[in-house]
Each structure stands twice: as structure tokens, then as C-alpha cells.
Amino acid sequence: MKKRGQSAMYDLRVTVESVAGFCDLPMKPGDYFEVRGSALVLPEGGHICIWALQSLMPFLPAKQRATNDPNDWIPRTARLVCPDPKGGVIYRVERIGERAEKGPSHAAAEETPPRVRLVTDPSKCTKCRACELACSAAHGGTYSPELSRIRIHSDEETCTDTPTVCHQCGTAPCVRACPAGALIRSPETGGLVLDREKCVSCGACAKACPFGAIRMEPSGMALVCDLCGGSPACVKRCPTEAVMAVLMENL
Structure with a gap:
């Protein structure tokens, strides 16, 4: 539970939802990794394409943060595509947990x-x-x-x-x-x-x-x-x- 003066931070799960083209790693539907705090956590034997990861990285920290701004599109966005036009790998990003971080005094x-x-x-x-x-x-x-x-x-x-x-x-x-x-x-x-x-x-x-x-x-x-x-x-x-x-x- 958040205390006054703190704001929510979520853990994430990033899952390969579909592969429409050719992925040479390869990534397969069902492959996933998690973001726990500031750490990337892969299941044993798991892997993630660094080309896809670099395109995901700007989005992930923003997705972790809770916001109630109705202008913010990030909470409503759950799917991202690998930048390789031949791959067509679709990643689904879901919030799976909640942490708390110290926030400014006006958070309440x-x-x-x-x-x-x-x-x-x-x-x-x-x-x-x-x-x-x-x-x-x-x-x-x-x-x-x-x-x-x-x-x-x-x-x-x-x-x-x-x-x-x-x-x-x-x-x-x-x-x-x-x-x-x-x-x-x-x-x-x-x-x-x-x-x-x-x-x-x-x-x-x-x-x-x-x-x-x-x-x-x-x-x-x-x-x-x-x-x-x-x-x-x-x-x-x-x-x-x-x-x-x-x-x-x-x-």
C-alpha cells in the first residue's frame, strides 16, 4: 500500500504475442521477460533480442509509472512492434505488480x-x-x-x-x-x-x-x-x- 507522499511504480511482463514474419533469433509466441524495479529478469534459458529491446526501452520506464492524467496515452498502450520490418514481432506489455517510490509532497x-x-x-x-x-x-x-x-x-x-x-x-x-x-x-x-x-x-x-x-x-x-x-x-x-x-x- 502506498504511503502519503509516495507514488506507484509497477512491475511489467513483456510477452511475445505473435510473430508475423521471420525472426532470426528466433523469438517465439509466449517468450517473455519481466521488469522488476530497475532490473530485467528473464526466465531460465530465456533470451531477448537486443534490437527489439532497444526499441522497447524508452517505453518501459514510462509504463512502470502510475498516472491519472487523461491526456497520457501510455496506460492505454499495451502492444509494440519490433523495428525489424521483416520480423513483425508483436510484444504485449502488461503491468503485473505495484511498488512504491517517494514522490513530491503534492502527490496526494x-x-x-x-x-x-x-x-x-x-x-x-x-x-x-x-x-x-x-x-x-x-x-x-x-x-x-x-x-x-x-x-x-x-x-x-x-x-x-x-x-x-x-x-x-x-x-x-x-x-x-x-x-x-x-x-x-x-x-x-x-x-x-x-x-x-x-x-x-x-x-x-x-x-x-x-x-x-x-x-x-x-x-x-x-x-x-x-x-x-x-x-x-x-x-x-x-x-x-x-x-x-x-x-x-x-x-
Whole structure:
């Protein structure tokens, strides 16, 4: 069992699933090796082609690490092919065990992945800015675009208006950047929540966000989308469905 401050690491089993061509080693279906921690472990009498191994190696350490980032394709990828075009050897990579390694202090903040994510359709945005007003009213009881977590960016050259929203990253750069541990996950929604008592107004989260979705309010506090407890006000207010809340499993 992982302790607080630790993250999961998996052991792996790599099995030859099929051979469509000619493998001169040869590798046969059912041949396998395991990755246990940082060690490659072969069964007695077993072997692995070094040409195939070099193509597998960048993937294996990444596959060992646990992640709840919905943008991460590695947990969903289980099959790799030998680079020899004549071989056609397909390897199946499976997680078979779990270890623990020391992680950063914010690891607990990422244990609950977000349930929904805001998705936008710029082609439907009319720049009415109703979403900004709804957001500021929901969080501060006032209609003020300056206090909105969602923002509309206009490009005069292309005549497009694009809502900028928090992507609720599974492994969130803003969480990692915060020196005070002020960003946590809601256990109900998995959305990010700012602990205003801990926020030191340093702006590190805003600088770390790759989407420009965090900014600082006039008082110095970070404006971070918390999904409004699971029912985003901006989504309910948008008259054209330019902003939508989509379940993670449907993305």
C-alpha cells in the first residue's frame, strides 16, 4: 500500500504475442521477460533480442509509472512492434505488480482524477461573455469579467473568439508549481480547488499553466477553475453550447 507522499511504480511482463514474419533469433509466441524495479529478469534459458529491446526501452520506464492524467496515452498502450520490418514481432506489455517510490509532497493532491472536463467549440462562441459573468457571480457574487476563471480571447485577424478554460490536467503543472500546497483536488468532483488561506499570491501556478487558463485576481489570489462543484456555471449559462462539460470517459 502506498504511503502519503509516495507514488506507484509497477512491475511489467513483456510477452511475445505473435510473430508475423521471420525472426532470426528466433523469438517465439509466449517468450517473455519481466521488469522488476530497475532490473530485467528473464526466465531460465530465456533470451531477448537486443534490437527489439532497444526499441522497447524508452517505453518501459514510462509504463512502470502510475498516472491519472487523461491526456497520457501510455496506460492505454499495451502492444509494440519490433523495428525489424521483416520480423513483425508483436510484444504485449502488461503491468503485473505495484511498488512504491517517494514522490513530491503534492502527490496526494493528484489522487482523485477529475470526473469531467470543460470542452469548448470556438465556432459556436459569439463573444457574448455570459460565461465570464456567470463564473464571477458563482464564485464572488458579482458580475466582473476580471474575476472570471473562464476568459474569451478574440483574434481580430481570424475573426474568431475562443473560450479559454482549465483543462483539469491529471498531472497538473500548476499543482506541481505551487510552493505552498494551496491547490488540492475535490474528493467529490476531482476538480482543482484553491485553499485561499495557503495561497501566497506568488503566481507560480499561472506561469506553469501551459494553456494560460490561470490568472491572478486584483487581490493577488489565483483564479483557478473548480468546476463549480461539478455543475459549471459557465456551461449552464452559455446560450450556444460553446462551452460543455464532458465526462472523462467520453473524451
